[in-house]
Amino acid sequence: MPCRIDTPDASLSKNRPAGPLPESLAWIEPELEAIRVSGLERPTRMRSGRQGATIDLDGHRLLNFGSNDYLGYAGDVRLSKAASKAACAQGFGAGASPLVSGHSEAHDALEKAISQFLDVEASLIFTSGFAANTATIAALAGPEDYIASDARNHASIIDGCRLAQARVGIYPHRDLSSLDSMLAAATWARRKLIVTDTLFSMDGTIAPLADLSDVAQRHGAILMVDEAHATGVFGIRGSGLVEQAGCASGVHLRVGTLSKALGASGGFVAGHASLIHWLRHKARAWIFSTAHPPAVAAAATRAISLVTTEPGRRHQLLENASEWRSRLRRANVDIGTAEAQIVPIMTGTPESAVAMAAHLASEGFFVPAIRPPSVPHGKSLVRASLSWLHTPHDLARLAEAIGKYSH
Numbered sequence: 001m002p003c004r005i006d007t008p009d010a011s012l013s014k015n016r017p018a019g020p021l022p023e024s025l026a027w028i029e030p031e032l033e034a035i036r037v038s039g040l041e042r043p044t045r046m047r048s049g050r051q052g053a054t055i056d057l058d059g060h061r062l063l064n065f066g067s068n069d070y071l072g073y074a075g076d077v078r079l080s081k082a083a084s085k086a087a088c089a090q091g092f093g094a095g096a097s098p099l100v101s102g103h104s105e106a107h108d109a110l111e112k113a114i115s116q117f118l119d120v121e122a123s124l125i126f127t128s129g130f131a132a133n134t135a136t137i138a139a140l141a142g143p144e145d146y147i148a149s150d151a152r153n154h155a156s157i158i159d160g161c162r163l164a165q166a167r168v169g170i171y172p173h174r175d176l177s178s179l180d181s182m183l184a185a186a187t188w189a190r191r192k193l194i195v196t197d198t199l200f201s202m203d204g205t206i207a208p209l210a211d212l213s214d215v216a217q218r219h220g221a222i223l224m225v226d227e228a229h230a231t232g233v234f235g236i237r238g239s240g241l242v243e244q245a246g247c248a249s250g251v252h253l254r255v256g257t258l259s260k261a262l263g264a265s266g267g268f269v270a271g272h273a274s275l276i277h278w279l280r281h282k283a284r285a286w287i288f289s290t291a292h293p294p295a296v297a298a299a300a301t302r303a304i305s306l307v308t309t310e311p312g313r314r315h316q317l318l319e320n321a322s323e324w325r326s327r328l329r330r331a332n333v334d335i336g337t338a339e340a341q342i343v344p345i346m347t348g349t350p351e352s353a354v355a356m357a358a359h360l361a362s363e364g365f366f367v368p369a370i371r372p373p374s375v376p377h378g379k380s381l382v383r384a385s386l387s388w389l390h391t392p393h394d395l396a397r398l399a400e401a402i403g404k405y406s407h
């Protein structure tokens, strides 16, 4: 059928696709039904207002254990002010990719702030942590290369490996001897790359970074780590687990996100100046995508300065998290081997995770259910993300509600 050309208003309803799906899309409804019957349908909840210790979701105010706002900066007015000031001075849109004309003074200041924060030579910012991972991995590795990836790595790492079209070996979670044998067998590879989350986002476990850097060195492999959930939370300066483990010289690339503890948006990769300069020529999501708004960069820069000047937030958070995990373990709640501010409550099936999350919501807590594909089948869980904003009373109430439900 030829396309109609109407006036803007008239075209609104006449051209809107409606009714049954065309034959080419007829598979959608059965797929949706399969998602529903396996307990994997995901609602999109609507938040009103800002992130904080409480959150208003779909009209219900709940104590918020479901955001990655670990230090309470996402709703902090100091970030909003930094963003407003930059938006007024530099306009809102970046207008082009960084390589063309999108790299503003605000982006430049952010890259310098990240490099100083991490104590590295250079860094490169992306519109998201997801883009930073996919673009960096796909730039570093290709069909002649071997990537060894931890079994619990984030989806953005998995997709980066797919995009690279390299041969990928998945080593069991944190299993260094498997990793060692896999790398030893990849004698044919032009380059070897080890890639891992530092703090695993689903089970709250920590990668053995010092040992990983030894393995990388033994095999002449590149070591790339994703600090998404550790940036701002770990280390004396707050730059992450690499800093805390004292193995910065053995880690070649550090990816992070500005969207979690830093309360803003965007991702980064940081390391040797020449490596970062090379990525400016190879990282496609940086080259072919519009830079994020300068206002976002300014807010992230402000957040880094706050992390530096307010270390008490991360110290308090980690202390609270450690006490909370002990409390749950004493109550025989299965939290696996969690060791940070991300605390999973293992349930097993998707249905049991959804039932527990619904029960907790009925008691006034937002603690989301995490199901496949975010976790393997049989490993569904309810994930509590602790924030500096939570008071001891909030934490005690949630522990009590979980304890009661689990027994």
Ligand SMILES: Cc1ncc(COP(=O)(O)O)c(C=O)c1O
Residues within 6 Å of the ligand: 128, 129, 130, 131, 133, 154, 156, 197, 201, 226, 228, 229, 257, 258, 259, 265, 266, 267
């Ligand atoms: C481990 C990890 N890496 C990367 C990302 C992606 O970061 P962003 O949300 O900035 O795209 C996430 C997001 O959840 C994550 O958990």
